[in-house]
Amino acid sequence: xxxxxxxxxxxxxxxxxxxxxxxxxxxxxxxxxxxxxxxxxxxxxxxxxxxxxxxxxxxxxxxxxxxxxxxxxxxxxxxxxxxxxxxxxxxxxxxxxxxxxxxxxxxxxxxxxxxxxxxxxxxxxxxxxxxxxxxxxxxxxxxxxxxxxxxxxxxxxxxxxxxxxxxxxxxxxxxxxxxxxxxxxxxxxxxxxxxxxxxxx
Numbered sequence: 123x124x125x126x127x128x129x130x131x132x133x134x135x136x137x138x139x140x141x142x143x144x145x146x147x148x149x150x151x152x153x154x155x156x157x158x159x160x161x162x163x164x165x166x167x168x169x170x171x172x173x174x175x176x177x178x179x180x181x182x183x184x185x186x187x188x189x190x191x192x193x194x195x196x197x198x199x200x201x202x203x204x205x206x207x208x209x210x211x212x213x214x215x216x217x218x219x220x221x222x223x224x225x226x227x228x229x230x231x232x233x234x235x236x237x238x239x240x241x242x243x244x245x246x247x248x249x250x251x252x253x254x255x256x257x258x259x260x261x262x263x264x265x266x267x268x269x270x271x272x273x274x275x276x277x278x279x280x281x282x283x284x285x286x287x288x289x290x291x292x293x294x295x296x297x298x299x300x301x302x303x304x305x306x307x308x309x310x311x312x313x314x315x316x317x318x319x320x321x322x323x
Contacts, residue, residue, distance in 0.1 A: 186261040
């Protein structure tokens with residue numbers, strides 16, 4: 123048993139780290155320089171297990187909007203002991219449990235629906251049965267944009283002599299899906315590598 127004994131005034135202290143919650147018994151054996159000794163009766167105390175840290179610093183943040191449909195859910199947790207997590211996720215304000223006893227602090231929900239509000243919660247479990255519940259958070263995914271709305275007739279677009287407007291649309295649709303960003307008013311920047319935008323009403 124690893125412990126440290128020290129004295130402050132007439133008071134003695136014995137420090138020890140207890141790895142298991144339990145009821146412990148101790149007594150005190152006193153000796154003097156003449157060889158006399160005495161022993162106390164037994165005393166008991168209980169060491170209880172503290173619950174793991176409440177999951178925090180979550181992504182997406184609570185009430186976040188415009189979240190990518192390809193987003194993973196992540197958080198920060200931990201404890202002095204090993205921790206596992208239960209994850210609750212869905213479109214209900216009281217989401218169902220979708221995974222249990224996972225050690226990772228990242229959950230991949232798969233491809234989400236556009237412009238949909240999701241709810242999620244994490245429950246952290248210590249290896250002695252104590253647990254901490256995180257709050258139920260929500261976020262809303264990005265809107266779906268019809269790529270065709272951002273194209274004018276072929277006379278309004280030039281593909282730098284490398285293809286016609288059909289090829290431009292195919293390439294941009296593939297790039298947009300792969301990189302998961304939404305089309306915005308900054309269209310010149312996002313389409314600049316494919317084509318040149320002409321002013322349109």
